[in-house]
Amino acid sequence: xxxxxxxxxxxxxxxxxxxxxxxxxxxxxxxxxxxxxxxxxxxxxxxxxxxxxxxxxxxxxxxxxxxxxxxxxxxxxxxxxxxxxxxxxxxxxxxxxxxxxxxxxxxx
Numbered sequence: 001x002x003x004x005x006x007x008x009x010x011x012x013x014x015x016x017x018x019x020x021x022x023x024x025x026x027x028x029x030x031x032x033x034x035x036x037x038x039x040x041x042x043x044x045x046x047x048x049x050x051x052x053x054x055x056x057x058x059x060x061x062x063x064x065x066x067x068x069x070x071x072x073x074x075x076x077x078x079x080x081x082x083x084x085x086x087x088x089x090x091x092x093x094x095x096x097x098x099x100x101x102x103x104x105x106x107x108x
Contacts, residue, residue: 003074004067011063011082020085022060026070031079039073041066060084 015021024044029037043061060066063082070080 004064004071007067007071007080007082008063011067011084014084014086015063018086020060021063023063023066023082023084024060025081025083026066027081028070028073028078030077038078039070041069 011023012021022043025040025042027037027040029035029039043066044059066082070082
């Protein structure tokens with residue numbers, strides 16, 4: 001099956017472009033707010049490897065593990081959602097650089 005490989009590749013692509021390398025949660029089911037999810041796993045701070053062992057180094061699960069667990073309920077009518085961390089706003093200036101001159105604002 002190609003779907004697990006493609007989903008894992010997409011999640012890996014997010015990691016190479018500013019996203020986190022681990023999946024925080026996975027959900028699948030009919031995409032409706034009126035129905036509960038058929039599968040929902042929140043990995044949060046639980047760090048797991050694909051072999052099932054605990055690993056240090058960050059929250060979440062390896063993308064391959066999250067995809068495999070979610071696709072156990074593969075169905076044509078289901079939507080699949082994976083949550084990863086993504087830092088859209090980050091500082092790029094040195095910490096000693098003054099960004100705002102508050103003294104100039106007060107004197108004006």
